[in-house]
Amino acid sequence: MNQAQSNSNHEHITVLLHEAVEYLVLKKDGVYVDCTFGRGGHSKLILEKLNQEGRLIAIDRDKTAYEEGLKIKDARFKIVHAHFSEIDEVLEAKGISKVDGVLLDLGISSPQIDEGDRGFSFRFDAYLDMRMDQTKGITAAEVLKNIEQKELEKILKEYGEEKFARRISAAIIKERKEVGSIETTKQLAKIVAEHMPKKEVGQDPATRTFQALRIYVNRELEELQEVLPKILERLKTGGMMVVISFHSLEDRIVKQFINDERNRDTLPSNFPIRSEDLPKPRLNIVTKPIRPSEEEVKYNPRSRSGIMRIAERTAY
Numbered sequence: 001m002n003q004a005q006s007n008s009n010h011e012h013i014t015v016l017l018h019e020a021v022e023y024l025v026l027k028k029d030g031v032y033v034d035c036t037f038g039r040g041g042h043s044k045l046i047l048e049k050l051n052q053e054g055r056l057i058a059i060d061r062d063k064t065a066y067e068e069g070l071k072i073k074d075a076r077f078k079i080v081h082a083h084f085s086e087i088d089e090v091l092e093a094k095g096i097s098k099v100d101g102v103l104l105d106l107g108i109s110s111p112q113i114d115e116g117d118r119g120f121s122f123r124f125d126a127y128l129d130m131r132m133d134q135t136k137g138i139t140a141a142e143v144l145k146n147i148e149q150k151e152l153e154k155i156l157k158e159y160g161e162e163k164f165a166r167r168i169s170a171a172i173i174k175e176r177k178e179v180g181s182i183e184t185t186k187q188l189a190k191i192v193a194e195h196m197p198k199k200e201v202g203q204d205p206a207t208r209t210f211q212a213l214r215i216y217v218n219r220e221l222e223e224l225q226e227v228l229p230k231i232l233e234r235l236k237t238g239g240m241m242v243v244i245s246f247h248s249l250e251d252r253i254v255k256q257f258i259n260d261e262r263n264r265d266t267l268p269s270n271f272p273i274r275s276e277d278l279p280k281p282r283l284n285i286v287t288k289p290i291r292p293s294e295e296e297v298k299y300n301p302r303s304r305s306g307i308m309r310i311a312e313r314t315a316y
């Protein structure tokens with residue numbers, strides 16, 4: 001999310017709320033998993049759609065999000081503080097083997113950005129933490145303490161799509177040598193701003209650097225790559241996987257995964273194998289990708305880069 005796109009009163013405006021839940025919840029008495037609880041926008045609507053037999057397990061690795069989830073007093077609902085790549089352990093602990101649908105609404109929530117002391121935003125001066133799960137892992141400041149310039153450049157280029165990755169990474173390493181460490185959001189934002197060749201309209205020069213570091217610190221792409229095959233194994237036949245991404249790299253991973261599972265029976269026509277022996281597709285694409293409407297983007301500019309993919313588990 002672009003820093004300027006979050007609202008300032010610590011609320012999170014759920015993206016593609018009705019569209020996601022409509023595709024996800026096909027059985028009122030089903031078992032569902034919301035892997036990214038956030039402030040529970042999707043979870044609350046899922047609960048409204050379920051009857052008394054339905055169940056919803058929510059996951060979030062952010063302690064504050066988890067604590068918000070604990071406030072929902074509903075016997076059909078449980079929240080777990082975990083990384084979604086741990087979905088197997090979460091479900092096993094609840095005695096659940098298969099589910100009817102799983103939702104991923106990726107990225108960061110507005111409260112995470114707006115709580116200045118989390119270090120996600122250059123709008124507030126704070127320690128450069130950037131961990132969604134502050135109970136483990138290393139902070140962005142710690143990353144910047146030891147990282148080699150080449151690797152930093154690669155992170156900025158790949159995760160931030162930063163054209164000036166070389167120049168910015170060199171400046172960061174130079175500052176580290178001169179002053180010892182880069183510990184705060186303002187310190188980092190200042191280095192980036194001073195080394196940008198020209199001003200951009202409507203975007204702070206540090207936006208892409210902050211995004212790149214956040215993705216790296218939180219292993220966001222690795223988490224996604226780990227969870228998708230686990231979701232596939234957990235879905236019942238006809239179960240739905242709904243994924244909302246906000247970054248082209250995330251969306252590429254989701255798209256590739258769905259396509260690979262859907263095209264498992266696609267081999268060259270002269271391949272020496274009988275068609276009944278071919279592996280069968282394990283996912284069907286339910287609809288083409290859905291993007292927020294113009295109206296939604298106007299109301300919630302943060303939704304602008306959202307894209308939702310929906311796939312259904314086949315019988316194989």
Ligand SMILES: C[S@@+](CC[C@H](N)C(=O)[O-])C[C@H]1O[C@@H](n2cnc3c(N)ncnc32)[C@H](O)[C@@H]1O
Pocket residue numbers: 012013014015035036037038039040041042043059060061062065082083084085105106107108109132223
């Ligand atoms: C965009 S917000 C979700 C908003 C939510 N759908 C709502 O309507 O309130 C993403 C949430 O997912 C959490 N998250 C991101 N990656 C995660 C991961 N790998 N494991 C668990 N939670 C994660 C973040 O902490 C954040 O609270």
